[in-house]
């Protein structure tokens with residue numbers, strides 16, 4: 001069996017190792033534009049020999065209504081598209097690969113962030129209780145959303161399609177659709193949020209419809225081999241209550257995706273950035289192997305993987321690649337540290353969402369830290 005450090009083919013993406021950098025929102029994109037500080041940050045982590053064999057970008061909104069925080073980037077205008085080109089060029093100059101995570105936050109937003117101060121959109125009018133968003137007027141509780149009308153849904157699908165086209169024009173090697181963590185597509189998937197009575201609500205087939213229509217549109221636009229998806233079957237992130245039957249729902253989705261032959265499916269195991277086992281919260285254990293069997297394609301795992309866990313899951317054939325999030329924030333050369341079993345520097349939680357280089361591009365590599373220590 002291969003090791004974590006062996007090459008792997010994920011659709012059209014040929015990776016030098018199975019070490020992937022997870023999407024990480026960092027709120028360093030004022031005006032929704034990628035910039036030179038972001039170019040530095042991604043380039044620092046892009047060399048497959050020392051960093052990530054594949055970078056999945058921070059979440060990037062596909063339309064104005066898809067924004068839920070200040071200073072997150074977009075991919076829905078020519079200016080936003082052009083702003084990403086220096087970033088993808090810098091990643092490629094390191095021999096790396098990068099795909100764009102395409103995002104629509106749905107109800108995880110506030111009127112202050114919405115065009116014309118309108119209500120955010122979702123599958124229903126259910127508010128994400130207690131969720132805070134970041135506006136120019138400070139942290140605000142998410143606003144009550146309005147349900148998307150059925151005649152608005154083709155426009156949402158078109159926005160994902162156009163953003164995927166823009167991502168390729170910007171030099172990305174592909175895209176990952178964000179179908180996880182309580183955002184729009186998961187707001188349609190789960191019957192704890194979606195109470196629609198039209199073709200996009202009710203049965204599992206109807207609640208999965210929007211996600212599957214988006215995936216088919218993106219794959220049709222840029223090729224399935226450059227199209228990936230992230231799902232989070234049991235995460236409670238962003239006040240997303242559990243579905244009444246997560247196993248049936250997500251196994252159905254995986255089976256419906258199988259014929260598309262996507263580049264990969266990345267699955268967040270447990271609670272995003274939190275516990276992997278939620279049984280103490282009354283959540284039934286989820287059978288990820290059954291979901292993988294239904295999907296049948298390249299499988300990427302995420303959430304709290306240590307070096308040993310990552311080595312073990314790949315060696316056992318339990319995953320084709322492992323995505324690391326927070327460790328890549330504070331270790332730009334994480335790939336080297338994993339290979340050499342070198343110390344993993346911890347993050348400073350207080351600087352994750354600042355707006356400058358502090359806690360962003362100033363974490364040292366092993367060599368830089370050694371030089372500083374002399």
Ligand SMILES: C=C(C(=O)O)c1ccccc1
Pocket residue numbers: 025059069180181237272
């Ligand atoms: C895109 C995010 C996700 O997937 O949870 C996100 C957004 C804001 C802060 C942290 C994470």
